[in-house]
Amino acid sequence: MVRRRRRERTELKSTAYEIFLGALSILSIVNLVLLVAIPSDGALQLVLAVMNALFSVVFLGDFVYRITTASSASRYLLRQYGWADLLASLPFPQLKVLRVFRLLRVVRLLRHLGARRVWNALVRDRANSALMTLLLLGVLVLQFGSLAILTVEGGAEGSNITSASDALWYTLVTISTVGYGDHYPVTTAGRLVGVLVIVVGVGIFGTFTGYLANVFLGPAKNAEEGAGAPELEGQDASDTAVGVAAGGTSGAITAGAADTPAEDDLREQLAALIAQSERTTEQLRALLASTPGPDDRRP
Secondary structure (H helix, E strand, O other): OHHHHHHHHHHOOOHHHHHHHHHHHHHHHHHHHHHHHOOOOHHHHHHHHHHHHHHHHHHHHHHHHHHHHOOOHHHHHHHOOHHHHHHHHOOOHHHHHHHHHHHHHHHHHHHHHOHHHHHHHHHHOHHHHHHHHHHHHHHHHHHHHHHHHHHHHOOOOOOOOOOHHHHHHHHHHHHOOOOOOOOOOOOHHHHHHHHHHHHHHHHHHHHHHHHHHHHHHHHHHHHHHHHOOHHHOOOOHHHHHHHHHHHHHHHHHHOOOOOOHHHHHHHHHHHHHHHHHHHHHHHHHHHHHHOOOHHHHOO
């Protein structure tokens, strides 16, 4: 049972990362259903095709990440549905239904951990959780924001967002906080959608900047903290407690036979002061010996 749990924990990556991929799997399956259910809407077809291409890139990167970090590549391919991950990442609409296996794996692993452990993991890894949440929010805004801005601006008078490509371009440029200004909403509803896109874009890039700072500065800080106590590496809490207890008992029996580093420094300083005092005494004696007394001054 312990070995099985260890294998499942190894298979499970970061909890926030797994939830992010599970949500993308759900969204990709929903998009596949919409592609089949509404084939006559050309704008919807274009937006969903772009989103599915983005999902394919993300899922292919996830497959490469899993197979390179798996303890056994063959086990991942055969027993952990790695073959389904690979096929679902290919740009073939007929194979995208295999993303259900990815969703099932995430649900099984998260259910094994339990809701409390999942929540504790998300709270403990707040930086990664916030980044994954905002990335998922960015994907949702890119898809549904493009559809929304096209719906409210497509038939408006004087609008310059009239096609699916215009809507995708406007949403992407606004999320990235670039804002070229070549496409912009002219209706009140379109401006409200634009405000939502701007807020999400600022949040994504602000969180991403903090995440990168944590990644690059965190290891150096951990290394400095670890360098201060190398003797504690590889020891568990029980060994440390036994060592402390044994040291305390030995010190009580020998009654100060073993000194602490602070006492050693104090002894060295005291010895240096005594040596300096002895040298000063010798110099005073020599000076008194060389000085003539009252009897030596008489003729």
